[in-house]
Amino acid sequence: MNKIAVIIVNYNGIKYNKECIDSILKSDYNFVDIIVVDNNSQDDSIKELRKYFRDKIIIYESKENKGFAHATNIGMKYALENNYKYVLWLNNDTIIEKNMISNLIKCSVANNECVVAPKIMYFDYKNTIWSAGGEIKWIKGQTIQYGYKEKDLGQYDLHKNITFASGCCILIPQKVIKTVGLMEEKYFLYYEDTDYCKRIIDNKFTIMYEPSAKMYHKVSATTGGESSKLYIYYMTRSRLYFNNKYNKRKLMSNIYMYLSYFKKYIQWLINKRYDLIRISLNAISDFYHNIEGKADKDL
Template identity: 35%
Template sequence: MTVNTGLVTVLFNSESVLPGFFESLSKQKMQDYWLFIIDNSLDDRSYVKAQELIEQYGFKNVTLIHNASNVGVAAANNQGINLSLEMGCEYVLLLNNDIEFNNPGLLGGMLALADARQERMIVPKIYFFDSGKIWCAGGVFNRWIGTTNHTGEGEKDAGQYDKDGYTEYAPTCFMLIHRSVFDTVGIMDEKYFVYHDDTDFVWRAGLAGYKVYYWAAGQVWHKVSSSTGGGTSPFSIYYGHRNRIYFIKKNFSPIHKIVAFTYFYLTRLLKWRLFTKKLFSSFYRGTRDGLKMKP
């Protein structure tokens, strides 16, 4: 069976957010898609919940895979991407399952825009689920310190980011990507495991000449860090630091590396006193392992 779009979502201890995700999908008018659900959870609760919701909403075009181990977000996304491309999908929509959306025309509108404008990468406006404030209305790379910045993050939406246009960076938590991008750029770098894998992908796409189109009328709500324990958990501290170092080593020019690493170490010296013993251990191991990684 050939469908136009492959939807790829990765589960990890996601059972609490799945009802809202499936309800959002069930309301969509556009049905020309195949949903690939890749479960990295170490138990079967997310898998069982996904099965229940698939049956509840009557989803037919769906593949649910439970990996034997947690292979990481990058590798699991690659599973779904490859399955989509093998099925002949023209587009792949990478979407987190901790995201909800209430516009029944969202997917159809996104695809219509891509076709009409021949856009190869499209992202919507993304809000914090809890506060309703803007989480991401596009973004930029900071080539001097190895970070990314979300446009409008934490701001109330007063229409200040309602203009469509190209943006240098956006996360892939809800990104429509044409198959030609994967043909040219490749898929996710699985060395990242989690965090910065999408940053690296968008960076490589930009180098290849692809632009991310920001669609302001497309709106979704994101339960940020729902599966990783938040930005200050030991897990997030470890992978955040490890992968930032790897991203800099892999992608930056010599002069940018010098500046980025100088900034990194100076700011860590200022922040290390804020770490608990457990968090400092995660920071230390993340930094050590990042320096060991070879691009």
């Protein structure tokens, strides 16, 4: 049986870890090791993990928070060194269905050991889709997720080739990692999964969406939500970095982004969210000043 390493990055995720890990331990796929990489959490995450799970998980404590990609790379290096056939990236603010892992692996095996993404539902609205795979829209310089906020009526129940899979959950065979390499750590947060998907496709591997593999996501729970300052700063800066690196239409994509932000600025002004305007402008400025990794200012 193919052994799989589930890599969970934790940062102050004490509210989410137990429910996520419990769902993995209930999986019908038995050849699973859970690797939790802690990004220098300031809560009691590690204490609680050791209390509840003891020898059921592997814990690596990073002394510094260098971002999601850096922490994931620690887990992937461990998986390669210990010859795991598959790696599963999994956010800790998720719960997986019992057969999700086995269905992801079945899809990969049936399709020449491809990369596979599951159907991801909203945790709070379990019949509403968050992601049914996706693609990179180069003219906009961003990704889209199929089925986003749609009621699940079976319209995304066929597996298909995709060009983007959210880093919330991706199954990656060992042979893909050996060819593509590790994650790009310059992003710190967001778009590192988009970058990795781009490299997967560039190296002639396939990414598949598998609807029979299902999970539930407490969206952006550990970063404070999509209107948080942290989310806006890193999403803005990382989007610019990604497009500058890869996009042959980056002038068009940047114009599109700035126009979309102009609309947001009007809304933020109406709502007196001047802090969000400041944060997004800081992100743009930091990108053009080549500031990478963790922001050198408070968010």
